[in-house]
Amino acid sequence: MFSLPSLSRLVLSNNHFSGQFEDFNSNSLIWIDLSNNQLQGHLPKSIQNHVNLTGLILSFNNFSGHVDVSFLADIKQLYYLDLSYNRISLTNENKHNVTLPGSLMSLQLAACEVKELEFLRSAKLLWQLDLSNNKIQGRIPDWAWTNWMFLLQRLNLSHNMLESVDSIPLLFIEAIDLRSNLLQGSLPIPPISTRFFFISHNNLTEEIPSDICNLTSLVMLDLARNNLKGAIPQCLGNISSLEVLDMHHNSLSGTLPTTSRIGSALKSFNFHGNKLEGKIPQSLTNCKQLDVLDLGDNHLNDTFPVWLGTLPKLKVLSLRSNKLHGSIGTLTTENMFPQLRILDLSSNAFTKSLPTSLFQHLKAMRTVDQTMNAPSDEGNRYYQDSVALVTKGLELEVVRILFLYTTVDLSNNKFEGYIPSIMGDLIALRVLNLSHNGLQGHIPSSLGSLSSVEALDLSGNHLVGEIPARFASLTSLEVLNLSYNHLEGCIPQGPQFYTFENNSYEGNDRLRGFPLSKGCGNDGNDSETNDTTSGLDDEENDSEFLNDFWKSAFMGYGSGLCIGLSIIYFMFSTGNLRWLARIIVELEHKIMMGRKKKQQRQRSYRRRNNSLT
Template sequence: MAANEKTQTWRNNSDCCSWDGITCDSKTGNVVELNLWGSSLEGPLRSSSGLFKLQYLQSLNLSSNNLAGVLPDSIGNLKYLKVLRLSECSLFGKLPSSLGNLSDLTLLELDGNSFIGELPDSIGNLNQLTKLLIASSKLSGKFHHALLNLTELTAINLVSNQLEGTLPSNMSSLSKLEYFNIGSNSFSGFVPSSLFMIPSLIHLNLERNRFNGLLDIGNISSPSKLQTLSLGGNKISGPIPGFISKLVELSSLDLSFWDTLRGAVDFSMFSHLKSLASLDISTLNTRSIVDMSLFSDFESLNLLSLSRNTVKFGSTLNLLSPIGSLAIASCNISEFPKFLQTQTSLFYLDISQNQIKGRVPEWLWSLPGLEYVDFSQNSFTGFDGPAGVFQKNEIYMLDISSNAFQDPFPLLPKSMTFLAASDNRFSGEIPKTICELDSLETLVLSNNNFSGSIPRCFEKFNTKLTVLHLQNNSLSGNFPEESVSVGLISLDVGQNRLSGELPKSLINCTGLEFLNVEENMFNDTFPFWLRSLPGLQFLVLRSNEFHGEIYSPEGSLSFPKLRIFDISKNLFTGVLPSDYFAGWSEMSSGVFIADNKQKRFIGISFSNYLKSVVLANKGLQMKLLGTSFSMYKSIDVSGNRFQGEIPESIGLLKEMIVLNMSNNAFMGSIPPSLSNLTNLQSLDLSRNRLSGRIPPELGKLTFLAWMNFSYNMLEGPIPQGTQIQSQDSSSFLQNPGLCGAPLQKTCSGGEEDAITQYEEDEEEDQVLSWIAAAIAYVPGVFCGFVIVHILTSYRHDWFKRIFHYFS
C-alpha cells in the first residue's frame, strides 16, 4: 500500500469504521484501533487534537510519520490504551508524566525519536506493560528503578541512548524478562550477576558501554535459555568465566575487547557451544593462541571474528560450518589461509594488518558469494591470474591499501562501490576503466605515484561518488570542472602538482564536509563561494599560490560548522575586520560533529578511508589522521601578508585548540579576548609587527602548553603565570622592549610597579572597545549575546561600571 493510500479512502459522508486503518468494536461502534503507520502525516500532535477524544481507543500506531514536536500530555487521556506505537515520528522533548495514566498499556514503542531527559517517575504505574521499546533516542539519566516494579515486562530495549550509571543489583526481580538490550549507552560499574539469574532471559545485549571489572555470573542451578549474549566493547577485565561453556543454547556470543590482562584463555570452553552462529572474541589481550581447528566441528557458525588475537591454522584445516563472514585482522598471519578454498558461502573477508607476502591467489575469486574483501596493511605485491581475474564476481568493497601492489592496475567489476588502493606502488595515469564503475561511491588512491591529469569522468557518477581521495601523487594540470561529482562529501587532492583555479562546480556539492588541496600550485583568489556550503567542516588550502583578500564587504564570511581552517603559506593580503570570526559557531561551542563516516557490516568495521592533513602545532608539523579530526579545532593563517590588527572576535572561538597567525604583518596589540580560548593548547603570533604588552590574562589559560611571541615589537614585563613562565626564552626573542623571566633582561622597578595599574587600564579599554565593535559589526540578537558574554567574563565591579556607562 502506498504511503498515503489509507487516508485517501476517508470520506466525510461514510462510516469511519469502514475506513482503512480504523477498527471499531462490533458491538458498541467505538473506535478501538487506529493504524496510520507510514501515512505521510505531517505536523505536530496538538493537545487539542480530536485524536485524544477517542477515549475507547486500545491500539494507536502512528509510526513512520513526520510528527515533529513534543508528545503532548493529552496522550494520558487515552486511558484504555493497550498498544502505543510512535516510532520514527521525529518527536522530541521530554516524555510526559501523563504516560503513567495508561494503566492498561502492554506495549510502549517509541524507537527512533529524539526524546531527552529521564524516564518519568510515572512509568512505574504501568503495571501491565510487557514491552518497553525506546531505542535510538537521546534519553539520559540512570536506569530507572521504577522499571524493577514492572514485573510483567518481557522486553526492554533502550539501545543507543545516553543513559549512564550502574545497573541495580536486583535485576532478577524482572522474572519474566526475555529480551534486554541497553547497548551503546554509557552504563558503567560491574555487570550484576542477578541478570543471569533471570530464568526466562533469551537475549542480553550490554555491548558498547563502560562496564568494567570482573564478570561474576554467579551460581545458576537451572539451565540457561540465553541465545544471545553481547558484552563486547566494554572495559570488562580478568578471566573469562568458564561458566559460559554451559550456555549451550547460545547462537550469538560477543566478548570482544575483553581485557584478560595478558592472562590465559581456555578457548576449549567455546567447543561446547555447538549452536553458535555468530562468535566475536576479537581483541582479548591474551597470550593464548586461538587454534582454528577448534571450530572444525561447528555446523552453524556463520560469523566469526578473531581479530587482534594470535591465530594459527594447519594446512589441512577444514571447517564444516558455512562461514559467511570471517575477520582475522591483526592475527600475526604470514601466509594466505588456504582453508578458505572450501568456504563457498564466504561473502565478507577481513585479513588486514597481517604479514602476508606475495600475490593474492586466483582461487579466491572462485568463491561465488564473495562481496567484501579487506587486504589492507599486508605486503601483497599483485594478483595471480589474468588482469580481469575478479571481474566475474560482484565485489562491492575492496580495500588493498598499504601493501606493495604495483602495475598493472587490476580490472575491477562494475559492481564496485568502495575501492581503497592507497599507499601502494601504482604509477602512470589513473586507469580510465575506473570510469566504468557505475556504482562507485568511495575512491581512495592516495600515496601512490599516479601522474597525468585527473580523469574528466567523475561527474558521470553524479550523486553516487561521495569520497574522492587522490592525495600525494604526481597529478598535474588543472582540476577539471567535469571531475566533480555533486554528491561529494570528502575531496582530497593535496600534495600533487595541480594548478589553475579551484573548480567552481564544487559549489554544487551541497553535502561537502572535507576539502583539502594543500601543497599544489593552485593560483586563485579566495573561494568566497564556499560559504554557500552549509556543512563544510574542514577547509585546507595551505601551500599554494592563492592570493588577494579573504574578506568580502559584500557579505560576511560565515562558516558555521568549520573545525579546521588552514590557508597558511599562500599570498593572501588585506585587513581582517574586528567581527571576522563572529559567525563561526562550531568553534564557539562544544557541539561535536561526527566526521568519521565508518562503513560497517554486520557489526564488523570495514577499513575506512583516512582523511589526512598536515597541521602546524606547537611549532612542529603534525599529520592529522582519521579519528583525530574529531578532537581538533584549529585556525592557521600563517605565512601570508595580512595586515592590520588581529580581530577581537577571535575571542569568540572558545573551543579552538590551535591558533597560528605567525609570519604576517599583523600590528597593534594582542587582543585580551584571546583569554576566552580556554581550550587553546598552541598559540603562535611570531614574526609580525605586534606592539604593546602581552596580556596578563593569557597566563590563566591552563591548557596553553606552547606559545611563541618572538620577532615582534612587544614591550614591558612578561606576565607571571605557570604556562607563560614555563616557555623557553626563544618564545620571546627579538622583542627589544620585553623584559623579565624567562628572558635574561630584567625589568626596572618602575615597570614592575606599574604593571598592575596597566592591567586594569588595559582591561577597561578592551572591554569598551570590544563592546563598541560588537555594536558596530554584530547585528541583532547576536550583538546582545556578545555583550552579555563579555560582561560576564569580567569582574563584578566592572559590570557595575559598564552598566553605569550605558545608562
C-alpha cells in the first residue's frame, strides 16, 4: 500500500494497528495520519525523504527513541505536525543552526521530552502550539512572544516547569493553558481576545486585578489552586458569555459576586476552599444554565438557599463546611431541583427535621441512568468539572461527576426527628450520609431499596430498634457505618455483611451476630432459669445444625465437589478469599457458642440435681 505511486493521503487513525511502522517509498504522499493506534518502534527514516509532506499526525501511539529536529527540518512544506503522547524524546543537537520548518502552522508535541524552545525560532506562522507535559523551565523568551504575537490563537504550555509569565502579548489569542507550572507573582492578564484562560495549579499570589473584567469574550476562567488573595472583582458577574468561573482553593475573602445578569451563560461556579463571607447571592437565579455550584469550605453565613431549586439544570450543589443554619424548607413550586444528583450540606448548623418535602422533588435521584453517557460539550476538551466530596470515609476530588455520581450528605448538622421513609425512593444514590446528627426512631426498612448505594453512614445518632433485614439485599454496599446509636437485635446476614468489621457496629451494646462476639439467640449470657427451661430445645437445635451440616457435606459430595472446586478456583484466581474466610469464622463462632451453652446447661443440670439430693 505504501508503494502505490499515486497515493497522496493516508488516513488510518483510530484503529488497532500494532507493530512497527516500516519505511515506505510512495513519493506522492502529502498527508499521513496514523494517530490513535498501537504502533511502536522508531519513526521510519524514509519520512524525511517526503519533501512534499504537508501533514504528519502520529499522536497517541507507542513510537519511541530520540527524534532530532534535523529529522524534519528539510520538509519545507510541512504545516501540520503532531507527535504527541508517544515515548519520543525530541532533541536538538545543533541548537543554533537547525529549526523546524518555517511553514508550520499547527505544532503539537505534548509529552515529547521538550526542554527548550530554540528549535521554534523559524516557526513564525504558528496559529496552534501544544507543548504541554514537557520539561520547559524558566520563562518564555522574548523572541518567542514576538514570533507568536500576530497569528497564534491556541497556546498550551501546561504541565511544565515555567516560573514566570509577566505578560501575554498575543493580539489574537483565544485559548491559553498555563496550568500546573511553577508560576509565581501576580496574575498575568491576557489580551481581550481571550476566550479560554487556564492558569490553575500554580503559586500565584496577590489580588486579582480588576482588568480581568475587560475580557468580555471570556467563556472559561480557571484560577483554581493558587494563593490568590483579596476580594473577587464584582464586575466578573457582568461577563454574560462566561460559562466556567473556577477559583477553588485560594485565599480569597470578602463576598461573592452579586451581579449575575439575566441570560447569563454560567454553567459552573466553583469557589470551594476560600475565606468568603456573607450570603449566597440570589442573582444566581439568573443563571438558568448552571450545572455546578460549589461554595463549600468557606465562612458563608446564611439559611438554605431554597430559591436555587428553580434552576432547571443544576446537578451539583455543595455548601458543606460553612455557617449555614435554620431549617430546610422548599418552595411551593412543583418542579424543584429536577436534575440535582449531588447534594452536600454537611458540617453546617441546620436544625429541625430532615427535609421530607425536598426529597420528594429530587427526580434525578429516583431513576438509575443505565446509559451513563458523558455529556457532549465542546468545552469538555478544555475543562472538566470537579467537586470535593467525602465518600467512603475519604475526602476526594471527584472529576467528571455530573453524570456518574449521586450522593446526599447531610452529616454533622443538628437535624432531629425521624429518617423519612421516602428516602428509600432515591434509588440512584451511591452515597448516603446522615451521620452525627440528632436523628431518632427506627431505621426505615425502605432504605433497603437503595440498590445502587455503595456507602451508607447513619453513625452518631439516637437510632433504635433492629437493623432492617432488607439491608442484606444491598449487594453494592461497600461501606456501612451504624456505630454509636442504640440499635439492638441480630445483624442481618448476607454476602456484603460478611465483609464488614466490628467498627461498623461499635457503640450499640445490644446488637448481636457476626462479626460481634455476641451470637444471635441464647448466647450464654441469659439467666440460668432460661438456660434450663430451653436447654433441651437448644441442644436439639445445635445437634440438628451439626447433623444437617455433615449430612449435606456427605450427601452433596458427588455433585457438589465440582461446584465447590469451581468456587474455590474462582476465589483463588481472583484473590478474593475474604468472603470465604468470614463464612468459616462465622461457622466456627456458631460451633463455639453451641459448646459454651451446652457446658453451661450441664453445670446447671448438676447443680439442680445436687440440690435435690
